[in-house]
Amino acid sequence: MSTFTPEPTDDVSIATIRTLAADVVGKANSGHPGAPMGMAPAAHVLFTRFFNANPKSSKWFNRDRFVLSNGCALQYILLHLHGYKLSMDDLKAFRQLDSLTPGHPEAHHTDGIEVTTGPLGQGFANGVGLAMAQEHLGAVYNRDNFELVNNYTYVFTGDGCLMEGVASEAASLAGHLQLGNLIVVYDDNHISIDGDTAVAFTENVEQRFLSYGWQVLHVDNGDSDLAAIHDAIVAARAEKNKPTIIRLRTTIGFGSKQQGTHGVHGSPLKADDIQSLKTMFGFPPDQTFHVPKETYDTYRAAALRGARLESEWASLLSAYGKQYPNEHAELTRRISGKLPEGWEKTLPVYKPSDPAQASRKLSEIVLTAITPAIPDLIGGSADLTGSNLTKVKGTVDFQPPSTKLGTYAGTYIRYGVREHGMGAIANGLSAYGGIVPFVATFLNFVSYAAGAVRLSALSKHQVIWVATHDSIGLGEDGPTHQPVETAVHLRAIPNLDFWRPADGNETSAAYLVALQSTETPSVLSLSRQNLPNLEGSTIERASRGGYVVHEVEGEDLTIVSSGSEVSIALEAASKLVAEGLKVRIVSLPCWSVFDKQDAQYRLSVLRSGAPILSLEALSTTGWQKYSHEQFGLPAWGASGPYQKVYEKFGITGTNIASVSKKVISFYKQKGGEVVSPLVKAL
């Protein structure tokens, strides 16, 4: 028995979405009309009957989250109808330069967009992260009669997303985690770019999601059976111990002459097709971007419902503040995105006489120190906890209580061997707010998650990667596990800070800047092997991204290095003193942060007057920006005890001293002033 109440404006509203999709894509002469046209009924039912959000206050914390994983124009249309800051002119500027409506929805760019989608599979996994954030914060802050954090996360997804491994990983974890407030609507339209999904995607999706532990529902006629759509969402909301996927059979490009074919997937409809579509729906065929008043009215009513809910929630929060002042203070601080005052003081500080330790261990010491001060930190590893050293003693696992392995209030996430899913989930955790997620794996396997990492940076999600075993220094596992190209890959991503700290103070500095950079993800590249604490390092100096760790005047050479190789450079310098050669050492733990320092400072660190040699146990690619000469790995690493591997590649104090002499004599012979590589025209 359906509980659906049809409204006279349903049909016209759905037709509005469909014709707008055709017009928006038609005017841009670029985009994907088919999916929005097919998903219009589900979108309409969801947004008018269920979705709780206030378009005039798009950051209201307990709003429902909506993710359009197969990111396209549909979301812009919905935002506009609802009354978000997106005008009809913005819709008309779809895919035009500097508009609010770029090709795919981007978080931090357009009001009301939660996460950046388009790259397939990402939005699905972001949705899992959003739902985990809700479960966690609800478990920590909700009290009897104070359900402050209980929103739903709705994800629309298509075949493309479900084929991607990143979505499979996230779906398996979501099932394990029993995320009851996660509701995925799967647009089963049988069409992808290559044509019918029969060519490559014939698995039984329902059975797959059952295997993950999801509730699986389906709607046979997603084109017009609004009651069935409605009832499926009702059932999804009612299931509190499982995520739900609703398989919705739709006709892509519904209403077009080419409906149901891949002709409507990624190209605008022809003009006559749009006209016939409008005629069919009773719309003026020659009018574009037509929105009947009833449609606006319907969506404004939904918006008013959201505004009312927010206001009720604000009252509830205020009452909560009286009864639970500490929790209230902490929750509102977290919602504001500010870390607790003074947390920086908990960062460990080291003296040169402190024992050598692996920077992964130094990272554990930082996490142990700051975790009590920052409840916002929620982290985990892709099944390398004991190697990444990311679990702080005493922390509880984030797990469904029924597993008896933890609780939803737990802060340590067991991601399983799912690096890409982990990265995309962390983006969702960050997007939710109130959480600073960290994730962990070997540096080499951050590459598995590259698709999610670049979206962290584009979308300004503060996600911290604890990336251990960051070079040949991991030793025996060998070249399959030893990164070579990974550092320069990550260094070339805009708005991503890649830190490779050399000792204890630099590790603390990396965490300091990473935690202060609320709109920038960071990757902390950490050693497996022990590193001595350096004479010249301080948190403050390292926080500038690069600094002189060993100063001499009238140097014959500067060696610029990072991470585990800085102490090797220092060893080379001390050997060369005996030969009357003066070598300065610069530590450059983070290129992007160093690049942001003023020119005078940068030129004082990498100064003219003597050649600069870079040293890193990785590919030398990119170091030419900061040095005249480069020493690094010629190609792949090797399997063996790490000291022997370093020897094999000549990355030892003795050999670097000999390389240094070669460099010094080359530039002496060459003659003329040696100018800093930072002195440039552009």
Place this chain on the structure above:
Amino acid sequence: MSTFTPEPTDDVSIATIRTLAADVVGKANSGHPGAPMGMAPAAHVLFTRFFNANPKSSKWFNRDRFVLSNGCALQYILLHLHGYKLSMDDLKAFRQLDSLTPGHPEAHHTDGIEVTTGPLGQGFANGVGLAMAQEHLGAVYNRDNFELVNNYTYVFTGDGCLMEGVASEAASLAGHLQLGNLIVVYDDNHISIDGDTAVAFTENVEQRFLSYGWQVLHVDNGDSDLAAIHDAIVAARAEKNKPTIIRLRTTIGFGSKQQGTHGVHGSPLKADDIQSLKTMFGFPPDQTFHVPKETYDTYRAAALRGARLESEWASLLSAYGKQYPNEHAELTRRISGKLPEGWEKTLPVYKPSDPAQASRKLSEIVLTAITPAIPDLIGGSADLTGSNLTKVKGTVDFQPPSTKLGTYAGTYIRYGVREHGMGAIANGLSAYGGIVPFVATFLNFVSYAAGAVRLSALSKHQVIWVATHDSIGLGEDGPTHQPVETAVHLRAIPNLDFWRPADGNETSAAYLVALQSTETPSVLSLSRQNLPNLEGSTIERASRGGYVVHEVEGEDLTIVSSGSEVSIALEAASKLVAEGLKVRIVSLPCWSVFDKQDAQYRLSVLRSGAPILSLEALSTTGWQKYSHEQFGLPAWGASGPYQKVYEKFGITGTNIASVSKKVISFYKQKGGEVVSPLVKAL
């Protein structure tokens, strides 16, 4: 009713594998003893009863393929017992520098290793590729009474691999493709590095694989029920229309005091534990690396069976040659890894007056020209066929005949939206032999497959990536789809050729070198937008990786560029002529190939005497190696018609002319000789 015949030497052989695993990892003091000890019975049954291979002729074409996806010492032990070129001393050198037994098995490094494993999920997907190759070559070359290509592919996999998205993608496709000769043995030992799989991996794996269309079998006691293991493999081999997964419940580290815990996963057993293990199995407790004669005899018998099978196969091939001389000639040529004589002559050649075309279109023209000449080319796209332009007219889809969408003899693969799976499958296709695989997606989404791409390069798999839409030139899709960091990431991978051709001749050159480089993967970075054919380009010149496309003497500036920006550099140069400035243009389509040219040539291309400015519509990272000044994207791209996006970022003839003047005047003011960036000490 079991068809298994136990042999008196079974138990001692299994015990040999288990104790050897403990000793090998113990001596190295590094590695994973638990999985080999747990999988010993399955390995023993498979290799003594079923596996067809000749250790003395490890490249015999119709051998069964074995992939140890959770790559560890087990494979080395099996190779040694079988009599491959791997001595007991090699086993003792496990994980030691320059040994044949590095931390994880590497193809092209150790005799008998088919594919490189260790990075989880890769081997599973490689196995799908190996099985596809067998299906394809069998369909093309087998004839009645001449089953020349009918081997099985066996994959051992663990929980870790099955959690990885890359394996999910490959598994879904394998089910769709009905790969009957693919048999996966899943070591269900309930343990991963973080402990019990209950913490993160509670999906129903059997149901998942049923949803993909696999045959699913299980063995409840994989520790000692050899008959059940045997019968499951028999049933797997009998099912010709589905891949099979056998879930084998095992005890990790069987026989150790810590068996069944994660204590035996990734660390050596303690000395007393190894002793008690040996005592339990009736082995001398103080003797290490002990192999009873019966064990060697058993494995030598299996090896002799393989040798006999190869000899029978050679006779069959010879008889085939008489009946099918053309097919025989082609098959043996393909097995030898040589392309057909003279195929290069089919490469298209262009004149400057030929119309401008997108390099993705130029790539299609090459594929259309060379496909008839090179039957070894088997390619496909991750659901972007119409955008990548990879399907040559008239080619047939590689599909199970029952789908009526193609045949196994078809050469076009519909990968679905599964980039990472596609990359790893292509590694398997290449590893099989007789096939040169190409794969396609947008350049930006090659990043999804980074884990597989680096293994192509490490393992010397000749895989060609057709990576279109390679910059902001894709326009409207915007920053989510526009690569920025991708080129430098791929350029920093050793043994990978990243080509960014500027016109028709350069596109032909890229294919020429990619197809001639039998041990190197290539990524062809191709434009969506049209590019004019250049005056100075030829296939021969571009094949050197870099060359002077526009020469002038006494230049004020050299601009070095690649791909779609070369013609913009030329436009800038022609504008500057009017102002009396002489600008040379160098095209550098492939850094790694250019780096291999002799120093004299390289210095003649990027010569001293005037500043060099690089120009590319991507991150400038890395260009400092070849230029004094760099112009590129400051950060992310933007969504809009591509010409407007180029304008926004100043990548136009007019603006580059103005940037050039700035560079020229800076170096004139600076004074002194401008030395080529290639002139270096190291």
